[in-house]
Amino acid sequence: MIEAKGIGKVYSVKKKKSFFRSEKQIVRAVNGLNLTINEGEIVGLLGLNGAGKTTTIKMLSTLLNPSEGTITVDGLDAVQDAIQVKAMVNMIAGGERMLYWRLTGAENLRYFGKLYGLSGNALEKRIKYLLDIVGLTNASDTPVELYSKGMKQRLQIARGLINDPKYLFLDEPTLGLDAPVAKQLRGMVKTLAKSDRKGILLTSHYLEEVEELCDRVYIIEKGSLILHDTPENITASVVKDYHVTIETSVLSAPVQYRMKQGLIGCTLGFTENADSTVMQIKAPFDPTAQIIDLCVKESVSIQKLELKRPRLEDAILALAKEKSA
Amino acid sequence: MWLPFSATFQRNYLVMKRAFPWSFFLGHILSGFYIIIFAYLSYFFVFKKDLSSSFSTYAGTNDYLSYVILGGLLYSFSVSLLMIASRALITELREGTLESLLLTPSSRKGYFLGYVAQGLMRVCVEFAVITSAGYFFGLHLHHINWPGVLSVLVILVAATFSQALVLGSFMLYFRDTYITQNTLFVMMGLVCSITFPASFLPDGLRWIGNIMPLTYGVDALRMVWIEGKPLVETIQLLWKMIILGLVYFPIGSFLIKRMEKYVLEKHFG
Numbered sequence: 001m002i003e004a005k006g007i008g009k010v011y012s013v014k015k016k017k018s019f020f021r022s023e024k025q026i027v028r029a030v031n032g033l034n035l036t037i038n039e040g041e042i043v044g045l046l047g048l049n050g051a052g053k054t055t056t057i058k059m060l061s062t063l064l065n066p067s068e069g070t071i072t073v074d075g076l077d078a079v080q081d082a083i084q085v086k087a088m089v090n091m092i093a094g095g096e097r098m099l100y101w102r103l104t105g106a107e108n109l110r111y112f113g114k115l116y117g118l119s120g121n122a123l124e125k126r127i128k129y130l131l132d133i134v135g136l137t138n139a140s141d142t143p144v145e146l147y148s149k150g151m152k153q154r155l156q157i158a159r160g161l162i163n164d165p166k167y168l169f170l171d172e173p174t175l176g177l178d179a180p181v182a183k184q185l186r187g188m189v190k191t192l193a194k195s196d197r198k199g200i201l202l203t204s205h206y207l208e209e210v211e212e213l214c215d216r217v218y219i220i221e222k223g224s225l226i227l228h229d230t231p232e233n234i235t236a237s238v239v240k241d242y243h244v245t246i247e248t249s250v251l252s253a254p255v256q257y258r259m260k261q262g263l264i265g266c267t268l269g270f271t272e273n274a275d276s277t278v279m280q281i282k283a284p285f286d287p288t289a290q291i292i293d294l295c296v297k298e299s300v301s302i303q304k305l306e307l308k309r310p311r312l313e314d315a316i317l318a319l320a321k322e323k324s325a
Numbered sequence: 326m327w328l329p330f331s332a333t334f335q336r337n338y339l340v341m342k343r344a345f346p347w348s349f350f351l352g353h354i355l356s357g358f359y360i361i362i363f364a365y366l367s368y369f370f371v372f373k374k375d376l377s378s379s380f381s382t383y384a385g386t387n388d389y390l391s392y393v394i395l396g397g398l399l400y401s402f403s404v405s406l407l408m409i410a411s412r413a414l415i416t417e418l419r420e421g422t423l424e425s426l427l428l429t430p431s432s433r434k435g436y437f438l439g440y441v442a443q444g445l446m447r448v449c450v451e452f453a454v455i456t457s458a459g460y461f462f463g464l465h466l467h468h469i470n471w472p473g474v475l476s477v478l479v480i481l482v483a484a485t486f487s488q489a490l491v492l493g494s495f496m497l498y499f500r501d502t503y504i505t506q507n508t509l510f511v512m513m514g515l516v517c518s519i520t521f522p523a524s525f526l527p528d529g530l531r532w533i534g535n536i537m538p539l540t541y542g543v544d545a546l547r548m549v550w551i552e553g554k555p556l557v558e559t560i561q562l563l564w565k566m567i568i569l570g571l572v573y574f575p576i577g578s579f580l581i582k583r584m585e586k587y588v589l590e591k592h593f594g
């Protein structure tokens with residue numbers, strides 16, 4: 001288990017005042033954050049730009065020392081025992097860096113593999129295996145500078161897995177990727193956690209991605225934790241509304257009235273079209289079954305029915321609204 | 326330490342093979358070349374082959390052309406080597422690979438040694454090219470104490486490597502290569518007995534030459550090359566290089582470690 005206790009990070013930045021004078025300024029990027037990651041679990045770290053996600057990931061992966069608090073990885077201290085910790089973790093960032101563009105995919109992995117102490121047959125086997133699971137076997141002897149964005153990102157994943165890390169940190173791994181590539185990558189992440197039992201921390205801009213993948217989510221703002229729960233609970237606790245849109249044959253006023261009577265606690269709105277009526281229903285519960293019952297009773301034919309579940313995105317928006325109110 | 330050594334060596338070898346750094350290669354050869362031509366012209370047209378007696382006393386030889394050509398040769402050798410080792414990490418930083426390197430639990434010593442060992446391949450080619458060019462301008466190639474030359478070079482390489490670690494930390498700190506390296510290299514050309522013995526310098530400048538391994542290396546090389554003297558006669562110079570290396574190495578290792586962390590904190594976006 002990875003356990004971060006009260007970690008914080010303070011950067012000092014020089015602010016130029018004029019050509020000769022500059023002033024030191026303190027930026028508190030992360031502030032008293034507590035966080036755990038278990039094996040086999042995907043944990044999300046959410047927040048707006050500048051919330052401190054990357055800084056947190058850099059501290060967890062030993063690149064930065066926390067200004068305060070401690071991080072332990074299976075009981076080892078990330079600062080004192082950095083060498084052992086480095087062997088157990090790895091980090092993948094979105095974008096196209098962290099690879100040697102002049103080298104081929106296989107050469108990149110060979111280089112990094114050796115830096116993790118692998119060699120000989122074991123290394124070659126690992127390289128082959130990784131290129132296979134990221135689908136780059138055919139491109140293994142092509143220089144990385146000729147790779148597409150998605151291919152580079154997949155090679156990064158292979159690099160991040162070269163030391164078979166127990167814990168993996170992904171900083172916006174799907175940034176700038178096409179939808180199908182991003183989807184494939186999400187599948188890979190899921191497998192890594194669920195089949196290979198790796199503990200994964202994921203930051204992402206895309207809330208749907210987080211909702212789909214993560215078992216638990218930490219939401220941070222200006223470096224401080226504001227919420228920690230499962231995506232379902234966050235959504236349920238913050239957004240209480242289900243939205244159903246249903247298009248039926250034209251409804252007469254009495255039918256509309258009886259519908260309103262029948263759906264207690266819901267808010268209904270009607271839009272009349274030439275040959276149909278569109279009904280908008282907002283409810284604190286899932287009203288689909290009741291609506292269908294009513295339609296059957298009134299002999300109304302349903303042309304289209306759409307249920308919008310509350311999404312994590314709505315929750316975050318609602319939270320932001322609450323804060324600013 | 327062996328694995329990071331071989332990993333880095335192999336990586337740089339492949340990169341060199343695919344994209345030979347012609348600009349550095351030619352730059353270093355030219356900088357050696359200019360020194361030679363400058364010396365050649367001034368010897369024939371300014372001094373008119375008339376060396377002052379104080380020169381031979383300080384320089385320990387009358388063969389001015391060989392003196393300067395060897396100076397240029399070793400100057401470019403040393404500058405090349407310094408550049409290769411000191412620019413290693415800042416190049417990783419610029420190319421966005423520093424983080425992936427620092428994520429690994431590998432030994433930085435193995436990394437640097439691999440970097441330098443591979444770089445020496447190129448530096449040796451440069452050395453050979455300048456030597457043969459120097460031959461046409463009057464560098465003599467007989468009664469050379471070759472084992473002596475080799476020993477001087479090995480010690481110089483080790484001491485220069487240590488110096489490069491310190492230089493590399495400065496580059497990381499200032500996040501600059503251009504000003505840092507060129508200031509040092511111009512200085513080295515001036516104070517390290519490259520074209521004239523450092524003893525001609527005022528005291529205020531001479532001490533800078535005294536902390537450069539190159540100053541001793543170039544004098545030792547001249548003794549075993551031009552005069553063909555046995556290595557034992559250079560022993561004092563060799564010791565000074567070794568001591569400088571032993572001083573620079575721990576300082577450089579310490580500073581590089583600090584600068585690695587520093588640069589990760591300062592470099593973002």
Ligand SMILES: Nc1ncnc2c1ncn2[C@@H]1O[C@H](COP(=O)(O)OP(=O)(O)O)[C@@H](O)[C@H]1O
Nearest residue numbers: 011027029049050051052053054055590591593
């Ligand atoms: N190296 C640094 N030096 C100074 N300030 C930094 C540095 N890195 C990040 N920051 C600042 O710290 C805050 C958090 O940044 P970051 O961790 O990158 O957030 P996120 O990844 O959530 O966008 C931001 O205000 C950012 O400007």
Ligand SMILES: [Mg+2]
Nearest residue numbers: 053054055171
């Ligand atoms: Mg970020």
